[in-house]
Amino acid sequence: MKMSRRAKRMERHHKRSKGTPGFNMVSLMDIFTILVFFLLVNSGEGEVLPSAKDVALPESISEQKPRQNIVVMVTDKEILVQGTRILRVSNIPDDGKLTIEPLRYALEAKNKRRIIKTSNQKVAPPEVTIMGSKEIPYQLLKKVMATCTDAGFGKISLAVLQKPAQES
The missing domain is CATH 3.30.420 (Nucleotidyltransferase; domain 5)
Incomplete structure (x- = not known):
């Protein structure tokens, strides 16, 4: 039986969208970039003094x-x-x-x-x-x-x- 043009177009459309969905790396890279900047800015507030086990500070x-x-x-x-x-x-x-x-x-x-x-x-x-x-x-x-x-x-x-x- 011969398929109509509409049926052929729908079949092509379904074949095209059956593949695995694409993975958007751009938004993931933005999140990691923000996280790295946040950690770099806040890491400067750390301790300056060395730690020693046998010194109990007041x-x-x-x-x-x-x-x-x-x-x-x-x-x-x-x-x-x-x-x-x-x-x-x-x-x-x-x-x-x-x-x-x-x-x-x-x-x-x-x-x-x-x-x-x-x-x-x-x-x-x-x-x-x-x-x-x-x-x-x-x-x-x-x-x-x-x-x-x-x-x-x-x-x-x-x-x-x-x-x-x-x-x-």
Whole structure:
């Protein structure tokens, strides 16, 4: 039996649309591009300080984020500058001095390598962040802070864990 022109046209149309549907890659690429930009923008807000298992930082409601600078880590056993062990806490002499000489030499060496300049070409004041465990004695923290000041660091920050502000 002979098919009508309408039947032939309908058969061709059905054959054409029977194939698998096309996959639109453009919208998927747009989604991934937005996701990558979102992750890149928000990844800069991460921690700047190194993490240490044996340093239990005190808590604070401070809103200010830490800046990238020299980190002095004080544990109950040793003192580290930028992750390099300088001396053991048990080796600190109790001679009445406020400064710790090996720490001062290490900080002065780090300070000489700085190349940070401000916009008007003056050298920015050196900064140091002290990560001290909350169990260390105050006398040790006082000596570390005095040594940092003696080594030429005018701005000292203490690292803390940020806790949410309490509602009143």
